[in-house]
Amino acid sequence: MKNFIYTILLVLLMAPNFTQAQENAGAVGPMSSYPVIYKYDEQVTWYFDLSGTTFAETEDLYIWIWSPSEPDAGNWENSSDFAKLTHVGDKIWSFTLTPTAYFSKTPEEIAASAGFWFRLKNKNGSKQSDVANMTYTDFSSFYTANEMIKSYPAKPTVDKGVSILFNSNLVPGFAGVPSVHFHSGLNDWAVKQEYQAWLPDVSEKTKLKDLGNGFYKMDLLPQEYYGTEPGFVMENIVFLMVAKDWAANSGDQVIYAGEYIPPPPPVFRFFPLQISQKDFLGMSRKNNESGVNKLLYTITAGSKIINGEFSGSTNEIKGFVNLVSELKGIPNLTEIHVLVKDNKDKTISDTTIPLKTLD
Numbered sequence: 001m002k003n004f005i006y007t008i009l010l011v012l013l014m015a016p017n018f019t020q021a022q023e024n025a026g027a028v029g030p031m032s033s034y035p036v037i038y039k040y041d042e043q044v045t046w047y048f049d050l051s052g053t054t055f056a057e058t059e060d061l062y063i064w065i066w067s068p069s070e071p072d073a074g075n076w077e078n079s080s081d082f083a084k085l086t087h088v089g090d091k092i093w094s095f096t097l098t099p100t101a102y103f104s105k106t107p108e109e110i111a112a113s114a115g116f117w118f119r120l121k122n123k124n125g126s127k128q129s130d131v132a133n134m135t136y137t138d139f140s141s142f143y144t145a146n147e148m149i150k151s152y153p154a155k156p157t158v159d160k161g162v163s164i165l166f167n168s169n170l171v172p173g174f175a176g177v178p179s180v181h182f183h184s185g186l187n188d189w190a191v192k193q194e195y196q197a198w199l200p201d202v203s204e205k206t207k208l209k210d211l212g213n214g215f216y217k218m219d220l221l222p223q224e225y226y227g228t229e230p231g232f233v234m235e236n237i238v239f240l241m242v243a244k245d246w247a248a249n250s251g252d253q254v255i256y257a258g259e260y261i262p263p264p265p266p267v268f269r270f271f272p273l274q275i276s277q278k279d280f281l282g283m284s285r286k287n288n289e290s291g292v293n294k295l296l297y298t299i300t301a302g303s304k305i306i307n308g309e310f311s312g313s314t315n316e317i318k319g320f321v322n323l324v325s326e327l328k329g330i331p332n333l334t335e336i337h338v339l340v341k342d343n344k345d346k347t348i349s350d351t352t353i354p355l356k357t358l359d
Contacts, residue, residue: 022126023128024130025050026054028120028132029052032160032161033134033161034221035217036137036161037137038163039211043098044096046134048085048094048095051090051092053293054293060122061085061093062122064079064119064121065116067115068103068109071083085120090290092291115134115135116135118133118134139165142167156222156237156257157257158186158223158234159223159260161219162219162220163218164219164220166208168250171250171251178244179243181197182220183239183242186232187236191232193226208241234257234260265287266287266288271283275353276357277327278324278358281321282319283319284316288312288314288315288316292314292346294310294312295309295319295342295348299338300336335352335353335354
């Protein structure tokens with residue numbers, strides 16, 4: 001009986017308002033943070049992939065989070081501006097916060113909580129995502145691991161963030177230095193971002209974050225940090241951790257990149273391969289680009305125009321057009337013209353399909 005009561009309470013917490021009809025927009029897709037690792041009292045940006053949901057890119061979206069605390073309590077039907085997300089592009093939204101400030105909790109209280117549990121929603125709460133959880137990577141073990149360098153993730157990719165930790169206590173000459181810098185390159189120095197102490201902007205760009213007690217952190221997104229061209233394949237990051245004015249350095253270090261697997265190309269098809277005006281015309285598009293979740297069609301059959309749309313996800317958008325009813329009573333049709341576009345107004349197919357003549 002007690003477990004049943006706890007379950008009911010949990011449902012109530014996760015659905016703040018039952019008085020208003022709500023549309024479920026679907027599950028939040030892949031999530032990430034930048035920096036990849038961070039302290040609870042450090043500013044971080046969370047990223048949410050909503051390409052598989054029914055949220056539109058033009059919608060204003062908000063975060064409703066109840067753990068570690070509920071900052072926007074009581075405002076389900078009118079979310080506060082401080083809870084508003086930023087649309088980055090291609091149906092990726094972001095939210096920037098400093099956890100201790102946003103939740104009014106100490107780092108210890110946040111660490112002892114159930115974690116970051118939330119829904120994403122529109123302004124008035126009539127449309128909401130599934131319940132989601134933003135995971136947190138605890139890197140405190142590095143302080144006692146006796147490792148000089150550690151990368152999160154262990155094998156980064158060119159298009160995703162990476163955080164690199166440095167324990168300067170294990171290298172002579174770093175004690176008391178005013179700053180530490182990242183002298184580095186990609187693919188065995190084929191692409192470089194050198195530490196140049198005489199250039200203030202470069203000195204600042206390559207400066208590590210001081211975590212205290214001889215520990216430092218470098219956060220970067222390789223394709224932005226090094227300015228690589230689209231399609232660049234990163235094999236490794238080579239670097240030295242350098243004390244200001246080259247007073248000391250870590251020696252050569254290398255982090256090997258993870259394998260980059262490009263997404264498969266989109267595939268569109270009509271089915272079946274042969275149809276008459278007394279059939280159903282099927283359309284399917286798999287491996288859709290980020291942000292593409294609809295197919296909009298215009299079918300021209302003689303003097304008749306048929307418009308419609310199918311919704312889906314990045315995995316597949318699929319649907320059928322009932323030609324039986326749509327073309328009923330139209331004699332002597334030998335073909336139809338079908339124009340298909342995605343929800344970004346890109347033409348997917350512009351073709352004429354012959355119709356079988358029925359006996």
